[in-house]
Amino acid sequence: MSSESWRIDSPQRRSLARLGSRDKRLLGIDRQREQRLLRHLSAAALAPSVRLWAKPWLLLDWVEGETQSPALFFSQPTQQQLATMLATLHGVQPIGNALDIKRRLQAYWQAVDVRRLTPAWLRWHQRLIKRPLPQTLKLAIAHMDIHPDNWVTSPRGERLIDWEYAAATDIALEFAALFRGNAYAPRQQRQLLQYYALCGGYRDIPRLEQQIRRWQPWLDYLMLLWFEVRWQQTGELRYVQWAQPLREQLFGEIARR
Template structure:
């Protein structure tokens, strides 16, 4: 659906202040996504994305961190931030193709290696507080004994010790990859933070239909990390990632009542059980 003016007065004021050329009529359209709350608009020949703060944000997710992450990245990885004001984050639109299939293993490994070489953002990603939040805020009818046992087991064992701490995106999938000529860039940085590179790789493998051996082999070559060491560390994180995905879907199901999340949660629980960890 398109409309000639943004339907939110606060966004209109932010655009008028930070992008004065927008006084002329622009074209605004809603962007699709699991989280929602984004608009795409064009001013002259330049295009932008505006994202609003969700009314019920998840822990560890905020426009402030999203904006800070983008300001800390070097050019060539993500979109250029414009401003963060009055509950809206505006970034420059990344022109390119978003494909239905993920990038090849070598290209994806190169992108992640380049990201992980950046300076740390300054805030750690800790999964246990997230898992506990998702459990507490899921539908009571969906809280199974299996889920509780796994959560208690993970609390007892603790998170794996990082192999290498680095800035991570934590939502790498085909829909967040913009292909531009011979390079790939990442959008949607709301889950970014500092974490183990193996956690990022485990999450990327879980979210994409790609050859895991090829991705890890490519990444190990770029980073000069022993392949077997990297594989073992990614394996340690696999159950954590599946638990995180299943729990997130459960929480979003209760918030939105969108049955898409229910289907995704059931699939994630099945994969988690299949890990036999």
């Protein structure tokens, strides 16, 4: 499979083996943290079950089923299901240390190819790191990588897979990642937040929307640096191409000031 994972087929079961490696740790992925979180979520029936943790390997039950198509993902029934899953997830008592986004940014920064740095980029980085983080609206477990390929409709119900970036963090950061990563239109964002509030999620939608906006530059910069680190690790041009619009958006703002 992709992402340093292997599918294991046996007469008894099918499993997914996920390796912890130096490259993964550089990206902020900790397989031990991942298995603790998945065990903690077992009663919520949202994620794969842990079969075995034997450092550096995490063995999970394989989730049989079909992933979402982009069209189906944005359909009204699916968005309502997503809101229900998010409300359930964000209602689980968080465990472990909260995501330290500044620490994650600094770790990514150290791995960026210095030949790609510009004065505008350096100014942006210094200004952002000096700024205080938004105060947490609600601390919860967040998946942080929800998209159609990470949603499986299985015989046992809807499941989210690939929890390697999951952490305790502000629910608004979860929505910032969801909206940016899936290119939600403003109308689609508002609709999902309304569904979320109706099924037991955070009810003050204007306040949640404001908090999402506060987190957006942090999330955008986190995505940009992640693309840059992955380009360093793989040499695959697609990561540079994906980073370019964010570079223009973030650093162009500084140039225009």
